[in-house]
Amino acid sequence: MQTYILQIFNGISVSSILVLAALGLAITFGLMKVINMAHGEFIMIGAYVTYLMQNLFVAYLDKSLFGLYFILAIPAAFMVSGLIGFVLEGTVIRHLYNRPLDSILATWGVSLVLQQLARTIFGAPNVDVKSPGWLDGGLVISQGLQLPYKRLFIIALVIACIIGMFVLLYKSKTGRRIRAVMQNREMAESMGINTRRVDAYTFAVGSGLAGIAGCALTLLGSIGSTLGTNYIVDTFMVVVLGGVGTLLGTAAGGLLIGTANTTLEFFTNTSLGKVLVFILIIAFLQWRPKGLFNISSRAIDE
Amino acid sequence: MKNISLTTKKRAAGLISATLIAGLLLTGCSSSQPSKPAETAGSGDKIKVGILHSLSGTMAISEVSVKDAEMMAIEEINASGGVLGKKIEPIVEDGASNWPNFAEKAKKLLQQDKVATVFGGWTSASRKAMLPVFEENNGLLWYPVQYEGMEASPNIFYSGAAPNQQIVPAVEWLFKNKGKKFFLLGSDYVFPRTANKIIKAQLKALGGETVAEEYTPLGHTDYSTIVNKIKASKPDVVFNTLNGDSNVAFFKQLKDAGITSKDLTTLSVSVAEEEVRGIGADNMKGQLVSWNYYQTTDTPENKEFVKKYKAKYGADRVTDDPIEAAYDQVYLWAAAVKKAGTTDVDKVKEAAKGIEFKAPEGLVKIEGENQHLWKPVRIGEVTADGLIKEIWSTDKTVKPDPFLKSYDWAKGLSN
């Protein structure tokens, strides 16, 4: 029994990670129709920022404060990834609007460079991030059934991010601008919105979210230069399945893929589970090419 | 571009083909890069040897430090006058974690650079990819990593453990001390699958039980479901043949699920000191591993070795089994060359039989009939400081038996 309860929890937990990783992508893709293959590398950057933050604490602060580093690492990861994203947008991405296919290729080049950069700076071997003490252990439901705090924390983090994005997009002035550009770039321009700036900021936010994801991932897995590549494709699937440019869609897509993954993995085996999930995604897209939720548009070449 | 005159059309053609030929020459030129192809490894005042590991891609994590160890050994030998009065000149190539690339670079080292021998490889896949190249060109490969056995190429020396020098003793020990129910977890490639095949046969013979056998793709990152399966099947031991990054995810998530070494024994055969650093000592504290060498191994040679390695590559670096094996194999080759008085492959192979070397792990000897090493076997426990302390070891070195001929339960495993 409890095995199944735990399995359901696992499903949700895996989904939450996917959603977290995909949020940023969904926004950038939705806004500028740019597919950012380097998104995974922003996750990696977030992870390394966490690593550095930890070392900072170990080096300069008292042991008793160590637990705090993670709290600080989250905004730091957001900032750094966001900043690098901002720069990337200004130098590369902005040349790629309305060239989605090319954007895939150029950003892939970017990801190569970023990975090699990480290898040069931090060396080839993985680095270890010690998770803060207050995240060790878990919530004990019953004998042998324990929900790890780390995963609970990540789920909470994801919900926070989604709410944050929702507020930003639907409750703030900037958000109105962003959505205006999403829906009709030309119109927005003609109404005096500085789309260049909106693009830059949105891309920065998207990258920042990836940074947070990387920060969270340090709790679960290895931290190395290839960290991002393990997630990039799955996140694309989430975005496409969910439907471009909708928070709801991304959440739903993530939940669907995450649970499907864990369930199939549980009843078959990991490899087969993965294969089945991707086949299901392809099949689903045949039925709904635009994903679960999509903004129906009347443009001639949609 | 309207109405281009014919001449300019020709020029365009010229330009394009120029770029192409440039490309071709670049390929061609680098052929004359290290030395004239005509010259053989022995001639001149240098002996060229190849070093072929993944310096980029996923496997770089492990292989870079192996390369370092080999370079260190070469330097030491050169410092003490080299071999046959000649200095050893290493030619380093990048396998880039890509098997065909290993084959290509091996070809290049043998055919282009005419190296005397090659030290290289980590994954079984990379070795399998290089094997035909070495047999075809009658080259010499020294392979420093424990592997699944069932192989003895006349052109390869295996300085890592054969299954009967790591897996088989480990299973025996676990069966005696930890319990009968095994959960087999591995990455989805040839080493874990073959290893588990051996383990299952052995357990059957011992009267143990395999409760489950799970494989995850290389680079798999979420083990919550696997951990759940482990809980459900209540094994005494998890025999872990996961590779690389996956270990990090597995052990972190195992600990989060509230399972520590007290609740459940795991024994890993692909996790050494280097990997422990990436996983985090606190995540693996008390878990078991099986190797032939640990940084803590108590021999005078090892104290010396660790000191030199740290001095050369930094105090934060650790040594481990593959690193040590890589270091040994360079010395073993040098010894064989000295004995043979030449770098000629066949003569060196002949001379290598029975050669001994006081290695950090203890005295090792090349077994002539299958070109593996006699090695001591050690089971160790991960300590809080991320090192491994030996908790059990064979009293003397174990004869390598890649095909497990000496075990009746292994009949029909090797065909």
Place this chain on the structure above:
Amino acid sequence: MPNLKAMKAKEKLVFSIIVLVLVLAPLFLTDFRVNLLGKFIAYAILAMGLDLIWGFTGILSLGHGVFFGLGAYSMAMYLKLEAAHGRLPDFMSWSGLEALPWFWKPFTNSAFALLMAILVPTVLAFFVGFLTFKNRIRGVYFSILSQALSIIFVVLFVGQQAYTGGTNGLTNYKTILGFSLSNSSTKLTLYYISIGLLILTYALCNFLVKRRIGRILVAIRDGENRVRFSGYNPTTYKIFVYCLSAALAGLAGAIYVPQVGIISPAEMGIVPSIEMIIWVAIGGRGTLIGAVIGAIFVNGLKSGISESFPDVWSYFIGFTFIVVVLFMPNGVVGLVKKIVGNLVSRRLKSLS
């Protein structure tokens, strides 16, 4: 482009120069280099197919490694069986198979293997293409979908070790049609066969591009709906070109294997698939010659650079790729054309 005919003529000229260089290569390159060139030629064949679908038709497939791999595996199965001399291939016995699986049996026949090398990818492409194009999955959606395809096959091939050789892939072949693969004359023959196939492929693609179908493909790239409202059904054309490029990829795989001596699932992955796109992008999409140049040039550079200084390669290819996509969308060929264009206009000015 106004004087299309002239351009085509010029391309033909360049192509013949390339072929000439390749044919003479063995005279001034070592066996090892020639062997490498043989591999590049296989890539060039694949690149032309990729160019047809991406450069001309505007469909970006990030899963072409699969088709290349399927072709390569078909050939490899034959070579493996020939090496096994009627016994069970080594990896099967490790993985505990007792007998040869049924779908392996026919691959003892070389002709069948070669046929499959082309047929299997084509059929797969037809199946995938039929569904996705019919359902009007386009642009990035198709690209991402093709990535999913590539993942499926990699995981599948890695997972089914007993039948596919797992991560190791298939290696350690001995002979082809009885001739020893280590024999340099065999190698040279294979090399010249590849050149022959390169020429045939070029001829075929050139034929298509020249005919009306070539312009229809370009039209689909520039305005699929417009093509529809001209009474054409883009779907059938897309399926056709997708299958064709898959077939060429399969062929490339088939001639890659005996020369390189190994095929592994990694070759079907996303990274190699994107690298294939790089060749075309750098060479110059939308021109066959660009694809050929790209494939040979980039790979030549790769083995050159990665030999001298390995870790630089990632930076190099990364930056080149960014620059090419951003600033020279028509690749090397496009650049050369531009340069020539400028030369001419300057000449004309000076004349007037």
Place this chain on the structure above:
Amino acid sequence: MDSILQNLTVSFDGFKAVNNVNTGIKQGEIRFFIGPNGAGKTTLLDAICGRVKPQSGQVVFSGNVDVTKYSEHEIVNLGIGRKFQVPSVFTNMTVYENMELAVVKDRSIFSAMFHKLKKEQVERIEDILVTIGLYEKRFNTPLALSHGEKQWLEIGMLLAQEPKLMLLDEPVAGMGRSETDKTGELLTKIAQNCTIIVVEHDMEFVRDYASKVTVLHEGAILDEGSVYDVQNNQKVIDVYLGRSGEADA
């Protein structure tokens, strides 16, 4: 044979862009659909040429075929040609090659590979090129053409398809007077063996060339008849005045 729209209704997520439209267009007629922006004129054309599937109703063509059952390219092959508001021609080909794509009847892959153009097809292309005044520019790419010329090229391509029914969306938008008149004459010439439906804002153009006018308002037919009639229909005037003369926009 005529084309008939039977209670045609098109809706986008609930909003009825075309609402129960009934009308018949006679063979060889030049029918104009006019109306303020958002009246559903373009959507109506979309429904006829298969770009949008109507929610209900039929488009009966050449007697008995209900084209709503077919997909875009099939409808074209039935003999219905469509010209879009923004001139869309293939800029990477010459004018001649553009025409070539349109003139071919057998649009299968096989023919696209192996069939060269028939003599009469070549002649047809040249005739049309002369008619639309682009013969001299036939080896240029459309990039070199003026806005008006692009419009004509597209009309020319339509002609080459030899449609029985031609749908034109604002063919004279952005044209000068002289160009407009030229286009008008072109239409009358075409109308000799082809029915034409035009969506147009330019009332003067409508006045000069319409044989019959249908006024659309909020997706429904407001009035139908000769230009004179509709212009003196109070309802129509109200709608337009209400929209502050958008008609000539």
